[in-house]
Amino acid sequence: MEDVDEGILSDVIYEALKTAFGHKEFKTKLQKDAVFAIVRGGKDVFVSMPTGAGKSLCYQLPAIMAEGITMVVSPLIALMQDQMDHLAARAIPAETINSKMTETDRKRVLADLYSETPLTKLLYITPEQAATETFKNLAQSLVEREKLNYFVIDEAHCVSQWGHDFRPDYLKLGFMRVKLIPKVPCIALTATANKQVIEDIFLQLKLKKPLKFKSSCFRTNIYYEVTMKQLIRDPYTDLFDYIKQCLGGTLPENPKKVSDWYGCGIVYNRTKDGCEEVAHRLCQKNIPAKAYHAGLKTGDRLKVQTDWMEGKVPVIVATVSFGMGVDKANVRFVAHWTMPQSMAGYYQESGRAGRDGKQSYCRLYYSREERDKVAFLINADLKRPKKDLAAAKMRSKATMDGFNNFVEYCEKPKCRHWTITDYFGDEKPDCQKNCDVCKYPKRVVEDLKNLVSGSFGKTRISKDTGEVDVDLYGGGRRGLKKYV
Numbered sequence: 001m002e003d004v005d006e007g008i009l010s011d012v013i014y015e016a017l018k019t020a021f022g023h024k025e026f027k028t029k030l031q032k033d034a035v036f037a038i039v040r041g042g043k044d045v046f047v048s049m050p051t052g053a054g055k056s057l058c059y060q061l062p063a064i065m066a067e068g069i070t071m072v073v074s075p076l077i078a079l080m081q082d083q084m085d086h087l088a089a090r091a092i093p094a095e096t097i098n099s100k101m102t103e104t105d106r107k108r109v110l111a112d113l114y115s116e117t118p119l120t121k122l123l124y125i126t127p128e129q130a131a132t133e134t135f136k137n138l139a140q141s142l143v144e145r146e147k148l149n150y151f152v153i154d155e156a157h158c159v160s161q162w163g164h165d166f167r168p169d170y171l172k173l174g175f176m177r178v179k180l181i182p183k184v185p186c187i188a189l190t191a192t193a194n195k196q197v198i199e200d201i202f203l204q205l206k207l208k209k210p211l212k213f214k215s216s217c218f219r220t221n222i223y224y225e226v227t228m229k230q231l232i233r234d235p236y237t238d239l240f241d242y243i244k245q246c247l248g249g250t251l252p253e254n255p256k257k258v259s260d261w262y263g264c265g266i267v268y269n270r271t272k273d274g275c276e277e278v279a280h281r282l283c284q285k286n287i288p289a290k291a292y293h294a295g296l297k298t299g300d301r302l303k304v305q306t307d308w309m310e311g312k313v314p315v316i317v318a319t320v321s322f323g324m325g326v327d328k329a330n331v332r333f334v335a336h337w338t339m340p341q342s343m344a345g346y347y348q349e350s351g352r353a354g355r356d357g358k359q360s361y362c363r364l365y366y367s368r369e370e371r372d373k374v375a376f377l378i379n380a381d382l383k384r385p386k387k388d389l390a391a392a393k394m395r396s397k398a399t400m401d402g403f404n405n406f407v408e409y410c411e412k413p414k415c416r417h418w419t420i421t422d423y424f425g426d427e428k429p430d431c432q433k434n435c436d437v438c439k440y441p442k443r444v445v446e447d448l449k450n451l452v453s454g455s456f457g458k459t460r461i462s463k464d465t466g467e468v469d470v471d472l473y474g475g476g477r478r479g480l481k482k483y484v
């Protein structure tokens with residue numbers, strides 16, 4: 001659509017936005033700019049927006065406007081299914097080819113894709129599927145028939161050796177693209193990429209001078225805080241009170257009538273047993289909660305997720321296996337009962353709060369005991385023998401950096417929003433006291449002092465960095481030591 005008059009193009013895009021997705025406006029100017037650039041075509045595009053900002057629409061709208069097919073590489077079958085359900089609800093024909101589908105379905109999808117006028121608009125595949133002969137032949141055929149419009153890589157941080165969800169199969173996509181579909185524009189999207197990850201995405205996918213659409217990862221409507229678990233007398237009571245506060249302040253008289261609750265929430269836990277334990281204790285306190293983890297049978301796990309999605313149970317207590325692709329608007333809080341392994345992981349998990357733009361809350365329960373446990377687990381994992389040593393070394397460094405950065409988030413009295421935006425290479429945000437450090441600086445510093453025993457140096461607030469400089473470790477050692 002390179003030569004189309006801009007006014008006409010704009011009318012067509014807005015019309016499609018309304019008829020296909022039911023939206024009158026773009027969510028943000030960045031979403032609009034990205035859509036317009038992708039529709040104009042001819043260029044690779046990189047989109048980095050916070051969770052819930054509406055990245056999917058950036059490629060789905062151009063995909064339905066174009067005459068051919070858009071291929072979307074997505075990391076998980078569940079994630080694809082979720083996207084396809086959303087599209088099906090809007091009567092947009094989307095299909096997948098994956099290892100779990102029946103032979104009949106597979107034949108049906110392929111027959112459509114090889115037909116003269118395929119009905120499919122979006123085809124979702126995993127990176128593993130993209131590496132198969134079936135897929136290579138299909139891609140070649142679509143290119144020859146000029147039916148492939150865009151090649152989309154969702155959750156593009158998975159491509160990067162430095163990304164927290166690194167998947168080696170993603171590395172093949174760059175070669176495949178150059179060899180098979182060199183002229184098809186590539187659209188890479190992510191929510192969690194710092195400078196290093198972005199550079200690696202460009203390199204691995206061999207993007208050609210991509211147009212960049214990046215917004216700050218600053219989530220204005222989330223209150224971030226860290227609670228020192230070892231300093232509170234009764235952590236469970238603290239969690240109950242927190243949840244009650246986030247979900248409307250008072251307990252409904254009939255706790256089974258969930259419509260009384262103001263929204264819902266997630267409690268993340270590192271272990272299956274931990275999830276069961278917390279869910280059990282919440283139920284004892286009349287807070288309906290269910291555990292979600294890999295130890296449950298598929299059907300049970302699905303039921304827990306559906307109950308939570310439909311608002312039948314306001315609190316889900318889950319391991320990190322829960323959440324990717326979950327698009328629920330009214331998540332009022334995300335509490336971490338244990339510690340994630342990296343800043344990028346925490347940003348993604350906590351970012352499930354407040355997708356509707358309303359004020360929401362994220363609290364991490366932190367203790368040094370937990371920090372040491374996670375450090376031990378990471379160390380053990382890094383020591384396991386690896387096939388590709390060079391890649392493993394790079395990964396180790398990324399993992400260590402990610403963890404140490406996150407320890408700093410917990411242990412440095414610096415604006416939480418600023419720490420996050422700093423990590424992702426974004427500008428200093430205007431926090432507006434929407435974090436504990438900015439709202440209660442004295443209390444945070446006191447807590448940090450109490451976190452460790454030893455002598456403390458003077459407390460000084462730096463004008464340049466916003467950090468409260470305090471000798472937390474005693475013995476004159478300043479700053480944080482590295483743990484992994």
Ligand SMILES: Nc1ncnc2c1ncn2[C@@H]1O[C@H](COP(=O)(O)OP(=O)(O)OP(=O)(O)O)[C@@H](O)[C@H]1O
Nearest residue numbers: 023025026027050051052053054055056057191327
């Ligand atoms: N222009 C728009 N107007 C109103 N709502 C929109 C618009 N674009 C997207 N949305 C809605 O915003 C929500 C978040 O969109 P989406 O799931 O694409 O976010 P995302 O950036 O992909 O998030 P994540 O990184 O968590 O996957 C969805 O409910 C979607 O329907």
